[in-house]
Each structure stands twice: as C-alpha cells, then as structure tokens.
Amino acid sequence: MSDWGHATELDDISGQVAIAGIGETEYTKASGRTAREIGVEAAERAIADAGLEPTDIDGLSWNGAFADFDADAFHEHFGTSHDLWTSRWGGGMTWAGTAPHLAAQAIADGKARHVLNVFPVAWATQRGSMTGGPGETHAAQPLKQNLEVPFGWFPQPVYFATIMRRHMLEFGTTEEQFGAIAVACRRNANHNPTAVMHEKKMTLDDYLASPLLADPLRMFDSCLISDGGAAYITTSLERARDLAQPPAVVAGVGEGNAESGGHWSQQQEFTSTPQVFSAPPAFKMAGLAPGDVDVLTVYDPFTVVSMMQIEDMGFCEKGAAGEFVEGDTLHHDGELAFNTHGGLLSHAYVLGIAHVVEVVKQIRGTAPAQVPGCEVGVYGGYTGGMASTLILTEDR
Amino acid sequence: MASLKRADFPLPDLSDERTTEFFAGAARGELVIPKCDSCGAFCWYPEERCLKCDGDAFTWTAVDGHGRLYSWAVVRRAFLPAFEEMVPFVTGLVALDADPTVRIVSYVVDCDPDALAADQPLDVVFRDLRFPTVPDRAVPVPMFVPA
Numbered sequence: 427m428s429d430w431g432h433a434t435e436l437d438d439i440s441g442q443v444a445i446a447g448i449g450e451t452e453y454t455k456a457s458g459r460t461a462r463e464i465g466v467e468a469a470e471r472a473i474a475d476a477g478l479e480p481t482d483i484d485g486l487s488w489n490g491a492f493a494d495f496d497a498d499a500f501h502e503h504f505g506t507s508h509d510l511w512t513s514r515w516g517g518g519m520t521w522a523g524t525a526p527h528l529a530a531q532a533i534a535d536g537k538a539r540h541v542l543n544v545f546p547v548a549w550a551t552q553r554g555s556m557t558g559g560p561g562e563t564h565a566a567q568p569l570k571q572n573l574e575v576p577f578g579w580f581p582q583p584v585y586f587a588t589i590m591r592r593h594m595l596e597f598g599t600t601e602e603q604f605g606a607i608a609v610a611c612r613r614n615a616n617h618n619p620t621a622v623m624h625e626k627k628m629t630l631d632d633y634l635a636s637p638l639l640a641d642p643l644r645m646f647d648s649c650l651i652s653d654g655g656a657a658y659i660t661t662s663l664e665r666a667r668d669l670a671q672p673p674a675v676v677a678g679v680g681e682g683n684a685e686s687g688g689h690w691s692q693q694q695e696f697t698s699t700p701q702v703f704s705a706p707p708a709f710k711m712a713g714l715a716p717g718d719v720d721v722l723t724v725y726d727p728f729t730v731v732s733m734m735q736i737e738d739m740g741f742c743e744k745g746a747a748g749e750f751v752e753g754d755t756l757h758h759d760g761e762l763a764f765n766t767h768g769g770l771l772s773h774a775y776v777l778g779i780a781h782v783v784e785v786v787k788q789i790r791g792t793a794p795a796q797v798p799g800c801e802v803g804v805y806g807g808y809t810g811g812m813a814s815t816l817i818l819t820e821d822r
Numbered sequence: 823m824a825s826l827k828r829a830d831f832p833l834p835d836l837s838d839e840r841t842t843e844f845f846a847g848a849a850r851g852e853l854v855i856p857k858c859d860s861c862g863a864f865c866w867y868p869e870e871r872c873l874k875c876d877g878d879a880f881t882w883t884a885v886d887g888h889g890r891l892y893s894w895a896v897v898r899r900a901f902l903p904a905f906e907e908m909v910p911f912v913t914g915l916v917a918l919d920a921d922p923t924v925r926i927v928s929y930v931v932d933c934d935p936d937a938l939a940a941d942q943p944l945d946v947v948f949r950d951l952r953f954p955t956v957p958d959r960a961v962p963v964p965m966f967v968p969a
C-alpha cells in the first residue's frame with residue numbers, strides 16, 4: 427500500500443510559528459479584475475489584519491507557476507523597495523499547506539520576521555477571453571495534449587469521473603454518498619456570506635438531478651470557476667502574541683509525494699492521494715490524531731478528492747468514506763465539520779488558500795459557520811502527485 | 823508549453839518526438855510502449871527518465887493489444903468543440919496485460935456503455951481519429967473494443 431510514494435523530510439517546527447494575519451478579497455464570478463490586482467488587495471488586507479505595515483513584511487511567497495503576483499507586484503502596489511526573502515514555492519493548492527513551513531525556516535534562519543503568502547486567481551474572468559483556466563493549463567502540457575486530449579480524456583471532470591468510477595467499483599461507494607459531500611459543502615456555504623453560492627440551497631435531490639458531465643460525475647460534484655484571492659502572514663509564535671489577532675499556531679506540517687509521476691492516468695494507487703504520506707508525519711509533529719480534529723478543510727476540486735483525502739488522512743478506513751460521509755456528518759454542526767466555508771465546490775475556486783484562511787478563522791472563533799470551541803483545524807492540500815497537511819491549533 | 827493554436831488540435835502533435843513512435847506504431851498496426859534499456863520496465867508515459875531506475879535510454883517495444891478496462895467515463899458534455907458530434911462517448915484507462923501498471927488512455931468503441939464492467943477484457947483496434955473541426959486530417963490511433 428505505502429510503497430508508491432514518500433513523505434518529504436521536514437524539520438519539526440511544531441509551536442515555533444503562527445499565522446498572525448489573514449486577508450481576503452471578494453470571491454466572485456468573472457470580475458474583470460486581474461490576478462495581480464486581486465493579489466495585492468489580499469496582501470493589503472492581511473497586513474492590516476495583523477496590525478502590521480507593508481514595510482514590516484520582509485518575506486514573501488507565491489506560486490511561481492502563476493506569475494500573476496510576485497515581489498514586483500508587492501513593491502509596486504505599496505511603493506516599497508526593501509529587501510524581501512522570497513520563495514516561489516508558496517501560494518495555493520498543496521503549497522498553501524507547506525508555505526508556513528518554508529516561512530518557519532526563513533524565520534529560524536533570521537532571513538525574515540513576517541512572511542506573507544499570497545494566492546490570487548482570475549480564472550472566471552480569463553475564461554471569458556479564453557486566455558487561461560484549469561483546462562487550458564493542462565491541455566498545454568505536451569504529454570496530455572498528445573496522449574489524453576485526442577482521446578477525449580480531458581479536462582479535469584473526465585479525469586475525476588474516472589477516479590470516481592474506480593472508487594465506486596472498488597469500494598461500493600454510491601452517487602448519494604458523493605452527493606452528501608456536495609450537500610454538506612453547500613449548506614456550509616449557505617452560512618457564509620462571502621461564498622459565491624451563499625444564496626443557493628442544494629438538496630440531495632438537486633444533486634442527483636444535476637447534469638452528468640462525464641458519467642458518473644455530475645455538475646454538482648465539480649468546483650466553481652472563480653475570481654478571488656487570499657493571503658496570510660506567518661511569524662514566530664512569540665511575535666504573533668504581540669500582534670493584533672490571536673495566533674493560529676502551526677502545530678504540524680506534512681508533504682507527500684507520489685512516485686508514479688504527475689499524471690492522474692498513471693497513478694498506481696488510483697483511488698488514493700499522497701495524503702497517505704503527508705498526514706501521518708504532520709499529525710506526529712503536532713502530537714495529535716485525526717480524532718482530535720475539530721475542523722477539516724481539504725482541497726476539493728471534485729467530491730471524490732474529498733472522499734479520498736478523508737480516507738487517506740485517517741478519518742476513516744480506506745474505502746469507508748462513502749458510509750462515513752452519509753447524512754450530515756460533514757456539516758459544520760456534524761461529526762466532522764468539513765470545508766466549513768463551502769470549499770471549492772460552493773465557496774470559491776481559489777485553489778485552497780481560502781481553506782487555510784477558514785481554518786485560521788475557526789481557530790480564532792470568527793468563522794461564519796463557527797464550530798464551537800474549535801481548538802484544532804487541518805488543511806489537506808492536493809495537487810495530483812503531491813499532497814500537504816497543515817495542522818493549526820489554538821495558542822494554549 | 824505546447825501551443826494550443828496548432829491548426830490540427832486536438833489531433834495529436836505528430837512532430838512531438840516524445841510520442842512520435844507511439845503514433846508511428848499505430849499507423850503500422852502496432853501498440854508500442856517504451857521499455858527501459860537499463861531495468862527492462864515499461865515506462866508509460868514516455869518521460870525523460872525511467873521512474874523505476876532513472877535510466878534515460880528506451881526502446882519502443884511492441885506489445886500484444888490485450889488489456890483490461892481499469893476505469894472509464896461516459897463523456898456527455900462536449901468540453902471541446904471537436905467533441906460536439908461525438909458525445910456521448912466512452913473514454914477510459916486500459917491496463918495492458920503485458921504490464922498492468924501501463925494504462926493506455928483511449929476510447930472504448932463498439933460497446934454498450936451501460937454494459938461495461940470493471941476489469942473486463944478488451945482488445946486493441948487501430949482506427950483513424952478524425953474531428954470535424956480538423957477537416958481532411960486523420961491520425962491512426964489505438965482504440966479498444968470488448969474482447
């Protein structure tokens with residue numbers, strides 16, 4: 427089972443750093459804004475939230491594959507020119523979960539004090555002009571363009587329909603069980619005024635009536651396409667205690683890697699994610715177990731990705747998530763409060779950065795669908811061949 | 823990043839050297855997969871280095887065209903204009919008998935989509951792939967039919 431990938435060796439940073447500031451833009455359908463504009467707005471709000479000034483930010487991380495926001499954008503917006511420690515291995519997706527570890531190392535090495543991680547996206551706007559988006563990003567990869575796209579195995583809904591079917595075939599998972607995940611995320615979003623789907627209710631019958639895009643995957647198994655972004659600031663726990671907000675302590679970080687390459691079609695454990703390798707060391711670093719978790723958020727482009735990560739992170743046995751998620755288990759007031767902001771399915775498709783921000787809010791006690799007494803919150807990041815686990819706790 | 827502005831997209835780009843042999847094989851009615859010269863493993867997709875031993879030399883090797891249906895989707899929404907007249911169609915992953923860790927992505931044709939079953943035996947056939955959006959062009963490719 428566990429010979430198809432490995433965990434990245436990460437230094438134990440438990441309790442050394444905390445998330446001290448969060449910032450979010452509006453989450454919308456096509457806004458006409460650029461990702462750069464969105465990114466600097468999120469950055470500005472995170473800095474204000476922490477009670478800092480732009481010149482206090484001496485470390486910056488973003489995702490180098492999305493060159494929309496970077497150090498130039500930061501300096502141009504704030505009119506600053508000071509030295510920044512930078513990393514292109516931050517931003518969203520799996521890296522939204524590991525950026526605090528990068529920051530912790532930079533802080534421990536004395537290279538930075540306050541590290542800002544930013545991820546903006548404007549795919550809803552770009553889709554209108556056909557200049558970007560998840561499908562085009564994939565179709566441009568030569569092996570996919572030659573070995574998948576010509577064969578109709580494109581774009582993401584088709585990959586995940588295929589994974590979903592295999593999960594159904596191997597474990598007996600049902601469409602109603604996938605639907606339970608979508609309904610939970612929607613109900614949570616209905617409590618969250620900033621969620622794109624805030625006003626739209628969804629029942630299991632609505633889910634089952636939604637169109638099949640690629641049988642067995644329905645429209646309501648699928649994430650939104652959105653404009654929006656968020657940012658957070660990591661600093662030492664000691665420093666965080668002097669700032670404006672209660673610290674969300676970084677208790678554990680993990681990163682897992684599949685060794686069968688980056689293509690979904692060739693993943694040898696087809697119905698698993700590299701959470702299998704990421705979650706256990708993160709929980710070990712934190713001295714916690716899945717049973718201690720009050721809020722779980724996972725990167726959820728499709729319901730099956732939630733299903734797999736819930737299993738792979740140890741919240742139930744492999745193959746048992748279908749039964750586990752039935753009913754209201756994943757609702758904000760259920761047994762495992764899950765994607766309490768609505769997730770990529772019903773909040774906004776901003777690739778995981780808002781998931782981390784949601785966990786911080788839950789720890790602070792300020793989330794719209796607040797879980798009473800939330801002390802431990804987890805983000806599960808996922809990017810095909812990689813996964814990450816970020817465990818945040820109350821300062822105790 | 824390869825261009826999506828190619829006039830023959832979404833037909834395969836036959837000038838891409840990493841997959842030239844695959845389509846050349848299909849044109850002569852052979853399913854060929856790169857085999858690592860160092861460790862003998864089939865390496866699919868054709869990456870630059872063998873994921874098993876890091877070797878960098880490969881020989882494209884013909885395999886018999888038998889496999890099993892690992893999983894599939896019945897695509898109902900045309901995600902590209904080229905697919906508009908094809909939907910619904912079945913596309914999926916075929917685990918080759920020669921090495922089940924090799925999964926070929928292709929169409930399952932001449933089948934009743936509702937009658938497909940997990941791991942059912944399939945045989946390769948070579949058919950011309952054509953799209954109405956790319957007139958007068960066809961590329962022979964492997965597809966699969968129930969055995």
Ligand SMILES: [Zn+2]
Pocket residue numbers: 858859860861862863872873874875876877
């Ligand atoms: Zn080899």
